[in-house]
Amino acid sequence: MDTTRSENACGTGSALPPTTVDGSSFSLDKAIVYLENHANSQSDATEGEIDQARLLRKIDLHIVPIALAAYTLQFLDKVDLNYAAVMGLNLDLGLVGNNFNNVGSATYIANLVAELPTGYIVQKVRPGKWLGMNIILWGVVTACTAAVTNYRGLLVCRILLGILEAATPPCLMLITSMWYTKSEAIWRFSIWYCGLGIAQILGSLISWGFQQVPHEALSGWRIMFVVLGCVTAAAGVWALISLPDSPMEVAWLTESEKRVAIQRVAANQTGIKHTHFKWQHLQELIMDPQMWFLTAMTVLPSMSSGVITFYSSTLIRNFGFSAQRSALLNMPSGAVSILASLTSAYFAYKSENCALVFAVYSCIAAVGSGLMSFLSSSNRAGLLVGIYLVNMETVTLFLNFWLTTSNVAGHTKRAASNALIAGAFAVGNIVGPQLFKPKDAPQFIPAKIVLLSTQLSAAVISVGLRVYYGYKNKTRDAAEQTMTQSGELRETKKIEWLNITDTENATFRYRY
Template sequence: MTNASDAAGDEKTKTANEKAMAGSETDTTSPASPTVRTEHEDDLDDAFKYLHDHSNAESTSIDLAALRRKIDWRIVPIMFVCYVLQFVDKVVINYAAVMGINKDLALTKNNFTNVGSAFFIAYLIAEVPTGESTSSHGANKVLTHILQDISSRNFHLESGWALTCLSGESVAQRPQEQPTITLFSPHYYTKSEQAPRFAIWYSGLGFGQIIGGLISFAFQHVTNKHFKSWQAMFVFVGIATSLVGMATFFILPDSPMKAKWLSEPEKAALLKYVSINQTGIQNKNFKMRQALEVLADPQLWLLTICTICISVSSGVITTYSATLIQSFGFTPKRTALLNMPSGLVSIAAALIVGFGVRKSESRWAWLVLCCIPGMIGGGLMSFMPASNRAGLLAGIYLVNAITGTLTVIYQWTMANVSGHTKRSVAAALIAGSFSIGNIIGPQTFQARDAPRYYPANIAVMSTQAGGAVVAIVLFGYYVWANNQKDKRQAVEEGLSSSAGNEKILWENLTDKENPNFRYVY
């Protein structure tokens, strides 16, 4: 899928990867390997145990480029489809707003705003057990369960209260999807390779916007008095999501070690290849110490603040973009179609940033760059005259460039957090931060501010600027943290003392505990 980009690679990762693979060849050739310490064996990564148990697998002859292509076509498409459907399910409430749901369910004043927030309040609450359930039960089982539960809410709604409750009930399952998908990529790709793959599956958000517009347009032609058009749309999306959920169970493995479509030599070659990430593959031991380290880690608090700032705009677009477009004087059918270009902007932003990170590694700069269109969009929505509908539409479309920033944040988190428990908790924390921003976003829309909703539009502009500032601070922190690690390591032991020791790559150490771990920025 991304062969040209992958072939380039960065020289630093390539060199380090060769060292890791060389270490693997020497450390796993015998069951009596000195790198396995019995007293810590239970806490070693399952990948290390697999390599130790399959030390006779001939992995040196495996073509890594061909293996990567094989993994791409097996993993990335289903992750993309999962993200498309979870976003379509989330955005149908946006389209339902112009299909008569407010009238049919007697939603008045700020009730619709509260429904949008209830969606993400449940999302936030359910983040607490997310990381542990993903780690304990297997990612493919969790993802299948989520997609099945998402589909269950789309069948029968008769009141605004029912809509609010069922939105919360189904979303209590959905928050596990984002961190679950996020945790998949590091199992199969190095840090620099992860960014374009994140971009591909996250561009499903844009495709979801386009498909959502088409679905809304199609179902607006349903005229049954007893089964409203928006109800039919909900049922259709629910059935599609359920079918994909069942397919996910059979397509996605819990880990590379359980991938039936990979041979034993291919599994061994892959595990050695991604060992350079120093973030591990699978370890089901929950370590409270690592969970508490999340609370004291400055990078995660900065990432949290950045995510909240940027996600305020996401909350605005997800819940109210159709309402805003309709307020410009368009019919419901034209509103559904005019919302579709937002998806094109989302797709372009995600792919440009994802492949840009692969080439340049400047994650912080790409994040700041994507905040600029969002700020411009917020400005157009706030200050463009009501008569200039083209300018107002351009503002809504530009705000969708935030998709690129979220692509960077999710990949940045997975690249810079190590330790299985810490990674799971961190993934849930960032997803929870996303929900906080999406709770705030709809609340900026108050009935008294209709039809232009100036406070909401200004909030979009200011929060995008805040996200850009935090990204720059985060860049400075990573530079400082790496310098501190370099100084400490030079004093204590030097890099050479552990560069060839494969065990340290799989020892379930956090990014702070591992002396060889370096942050990417």
């Protein structure tokens, strides 16, 4: 049967796909083509002799450290502006009015615009190499920020940073889904997402440290940008050389290990690599209700990132602390982010109910926003607790990453959905900084109340997504049972490698 007929036969997802489909190299995932071409190759061990636990450790060693470093540096190179603000950047560059807010929003506007082609690019190129190149370039831009002398120069640097960092979440999401089963992936997402908390802690220490280093020619914040930029560029070289693009293209696995690595993720039914761009997948993405749920669940919580990325140190300083002490008092925010990331992954893994874990952590963050909004300004301990609890919201993004990579199939749809979620995060961060208007300083009560509302709304929407996934799974289970009883149930050969979407594949079941 030709490619068009085999895929259209699976079209609506209202019934299980009919008859056996052999497919062609055009319709099949590159992973299954690789398996078939190397089925009889000689290697040092048979597939049954491969220690899968050892193989998983080997995969982790080559992916997780680089992913953790990339995400740490991505956030650190954003949050450095937060720390630079209390180190004298605003005064040195003559920032007035909404200048600082505009710089924060411009980074994410550029990020959002860059995400539009990213979904197409990451499907066509080697994601590891693409990410490494972008990390090197944004490291150079970070270092060059030390040379800016006015608002326009800072704006240009942050726009370039936003463009170059756009590759990070889609590439890491795609690479993680290539190598890990769905149950394994949530832990890997959690680990590399700890980079956010690590960046908060490192940023606080770095800010405090550079405030102790007086220099006649360079301000402390300028030295900080140079050092961070050089470290980032070095990490980019590491990623360019070492981050794997797919199981078929690495030199550190034997042929047998490659085949096992491919076969172990076949049950995901989301494939590994396919470079053919399909417009119908993009059209389906736009009409898919789950993507509207996931987008809203990303935009609303990410508005709180305005507090974490740009204003946490400023808010703490407004409680009456010095600039140096404000930097140190921001460190517990990072610890909370790390703790939230690991505990949320644990509860999501154990309960197999990621969407409800999302709702619980959103509600905890809402408590933090409530404390920030309504406590007396004299209750500095309570206000600090509020800021720390808001960091519980950070885990919602990686939980969305897992929900997206687990539940979206079809390569074009998958790549585009990764970029969409990253873009939705940018939208929230565009809006977030604008909530903190200078006229509302120093308490910024209206902004805090908006954050409280968005966090509670995100919790409600995540419960709605859980209900939607449950309904879809029950509908497909009922259809399968009916067809089994009537004798109409037929198996489609290699369906997990046919590059069909979760909607087209009625054997697909959603994870929530």
